[in-house]
Amino acid sequence: MPQLRVSAGSSLSSLSVLAPNYDETGALDVSSDLFEGKIAVRIRDFAGEVGGGKERKTTTESDYFDVHTGLTWSMAIQGRFKKEVNADDVLYGNVFEKPIRDHLPYGTAAALKFVNFVDPSLEQDIYADKPWALSPLVATMNYLNASKEGAKSDKPAWNSKQPSEDVLALFESPSSAVEALKDNANARRSYFANKAHRQEVTLKPDSWLDMDFCNGYLDFNTFSLKLPGGLHFSLLKYWDGQPVTFVCRNRNGTQAYFYIVFEILDEALKAKVTKGTAGDDSKTKGQEEEPASTSEQAEDDLGVD
Numbered sequence: 425m426p427q428l429r430v431s432a433g434s435s436l437s438s439l440s441v442l443a444p445n446y447d448e449t450g451a452l453d454v455s456s457d458l459f460e461g462k463i464a465v466r467i468r469d470f471a472g473e474v475g476g477g478k479e480r481k482t483t484t485e486s487d488y489f490d491v492h493t494g495l496t497w498s499m500a501i502q503g504r505f506k507k508e509v510n511a512d513d514v515l516y517g518n519v520f521e522k523p524i525r526d527h528l529p530y531g532t533a534a535a536l537k538f539v540n541f542v543d544p545s546l547e548q549d550i551y552a553d554k555p556w557a558l559s560p561l562v563a564t565m566n567y568l569n570a571s572k573e574g575a576k577s578d579k580p581a582w583n584s585k586q587p588s589e590d591v592l593a594l595f596e597s598p599s600s601a602v603e604a605l606k607d608n609a610n611a612r613r614s615y616f617a618n619k620a621h622r623q624e625v626t627l628k629p630d631s632w633l634d635m636d637f638c639n640g641y642l643d644f645n646t647f648s649l650k651l652p653g654g655l656h657f658s659l660l661k662y663w664d665g666q667p668v669t670f671v672c673r674n675r676n677g678t679q680a681y682f683y684i685v686f687e688i689l690d691e692a693l694k695a696k697v698t699k700g701t702a703g704d705d706s707k708t709k710g711q712e713e714e715p716a717s718t719s720e721q722a723e724d725d726l727g728v729d
Contacts, residue, residue, distance in 0.1 A: 426647070426660070426688045426689060426690035427471065427472040427473055427688075427689045427690070428467070428470075428471075428472035428473070428644055428686060428687070428688060428689065429441060429472055429473040429686075429687045429688075429689050430442045430444055430465050430467070430472070430473075430684070430685070430686055430687075431475075431683075431684070431685045431687070432452050432454060432463040432465070432682065432683060432684045432685070433452075433454055433682065433683055434454045434455060434456035434458075434459065434680075434681070434682050434683075435456070435680065435683065436669075436683055436685075439683065439685060440452055440475060440476075441473060441474070441475025441476070442463070442464065442465050442475055442476070443474045443475050443476040443478040443481070444464075444465045444466060444467045444470045444472070444474070444481070445466050445467065445470055445481040445482065445483060445485065445486045445488075446464070446476075446478060446481055446486075447464065447466070447486050447487075447488060447584035447585075448582075448584050449478075450464050450476065450478065451463065451464040451500070451502075451582050451584075452464070452476075454503070454682050456506075456681070456682075457506060457507075458505065458506055458507060458679055458680075458681050459503055459504070459505055459506060459672070459681035459682055460503055460504060460506060461501060461502050461503015461504065461633075461682070462501075462502050462503065462582050463499070463500070463501050463502075463682065463684060464499075464500045464584075465497070465498065465499050465500070465684065466483075466486065466488050466489070466497060466498040466500070466638075467496070467497045467498075467644050468483050468489050468495070468496045468497065468644070468645075469482050469483055469644075469645055470482060470483070470644065471645065472644075472689070473689060488585075488586070491586075492586065492638070494640045495638050495639065495640045496639070496640045496641070496642055496643055496644070497638065497639070497642055497644060498586075498636055498637070498638035499636070499637045499638070499670065499684055500583075500584075500586075500635070500636050501633070501634075501635045501636075501637070501672075501682070502580075502582060502583060502632070502633065502634045502635070503632070503633065503682075504573075504579070504627075504629055504630070504631060504632050504633065505627045505628070505629065505631070505681065506629050507629065508626055508627070508628050508629070509626070509627050509674065510622070510623060510625070510626055510627075511560065511561070511562045511594070511616070511622045511623070511624075511625035511626070511627055512560060512619055512622035512623045512675070513674050513675045514560065514561045514562070514627060514672065514673075514674065514675075514681070515558040515559060515560060515561060515672070515673055515674070515675055516558065516559060516560075516561045516564055516565070516637070516670070516671070516672045517546070517548075517556070517557045517558035517559055517564065517670065517671070518555075518556065518557045518558070518668060518669060518670060518671075519554070519555070519556045519558075519669055519671050520554060520555045520556070520666055520669065521554060521666065522553075522554070522664070522666055523551075523552070523553050523554075523555065524550060524555050524664055524666070525550065525551045525555070526664075527662045527663070527664040528550065528662060529657055529661075529662055531657060532550070534651075535649070535651065536548070536550075538651050539557075543559050543563070543564050543613070544614075544617045545559045545560050545563040545564065545613075545616070545617040546558070546559045546564070547559070558673075560616060560622055561635075561672060562591070562594075562612075562616045562622060562625065563613050563616035563617050563622070564613070564637070565613075565635045565636065565637055566609060566636055566637055566638050566639070567586055567587050567588075567589055567609050567635065567636040567638075568587065568589065568591055568609070568612065568633065568634070568635050568636075569587035569588055569589065569590050569591070569633070569634040569635075570590065570591045570592070570593040570594045570631055570632070570633055570634075571593050571631075571632050571634075572593050572630055572631060572632075573630060573631075573632045579632060580632055580634075583634050586636050586638075587634035587635065587636060588607070589605075589606065589607050589608060589609045589612060590606050590607065591605060591606075591612055592605075592606060593631065594625045594627070594631060595624070595625065601615070602615075637670075642659075646658070647659045647660045647663075647688070660688075663688065667685050667686060667687040667688075668685070668686040668687075669683060669684075669685050669686075670683065670684040670685070670686075671683050
């Protein structure tokens with residue numbers, strides 16, 4: 425089975441390999457003119473490459489998955505935006521440098537419907553020449569805690585636990601509707617799915633965010649996606665050789681705050697995939713098949729338990 429490498433940084437040219445599951449000491453410092461903070465990744469039973477001069481650490485040495493038994497991975501981010509930015513303009517999600525439309529399973533339609541159910545604020549164009557799927561940061565994070573810390577020297581200590589849900593500090597005068605969001609991540613995500621509500625919030629340099637983006641749908645041991653209802657499929661079957669890149673950026677894509685990148689380490693498999701892709705690209709434009717629309721895609725490539 426191919427191994428996984430996870431890297432992070434303030435830009436794609438400054439990535440450092442992370443040490444997953446080092447809750448206390450594995451957080452990577454990221455800093456630029458736009459954002460500063462720490463990033464850590466947790467992966468259940470991780471068996472990939474480890475950076476920072478550390479040894480591989482499985483979840484038996486971390487209590488995160490002991491506490492959160494239904495989760496298989498987590499991206500923990502803690503930091504602040506160094507320049508004021510409206511919450512509606514800060515997005516988080518996936519971007520790709522090359523098309524992926526020729527590698528998508530027919531079951532993509534079902535997967536997208538499920539993702540939109542979980543995150544109604546998601547916008548995407550996975551059939552573009554440079555595919556993307558992005559959501560407003562304050563709406564897509566599974567858990568989010570905001571605090572006012574004042575000066576840079578007052579930044580909070582790294583929190584290795586899943587943050588408590590509380591965004592009241594983002595509001596100058598919280599309304600009763602906002603106060604009702606405390607300790608309720610689903611309510612906060614639903615509230616910020618509304619563009620007008622996001623526009624009420626400005627992320628300022630004295631606002632520190634403690635975030636956890638996590639779920640139990642990805643299995644990094646088998647490189648497969650498992651959705652409720654018994655739907656599952658192998659990601660390797662549809663892998664096109666590209667890394668999976670998560671980015672926090674502004675809406676028009678002119679500013680990036682930080683990146684988290686997942687790469688599969690298998691040169692033989694990558695060469696095979698690249699060779700196959702080159703063969704597909706050798707078709708003339710007139711010979712290329714048009715990708716099926718989302719509504720037309722069947723679900724016959726998805727496995728069912």
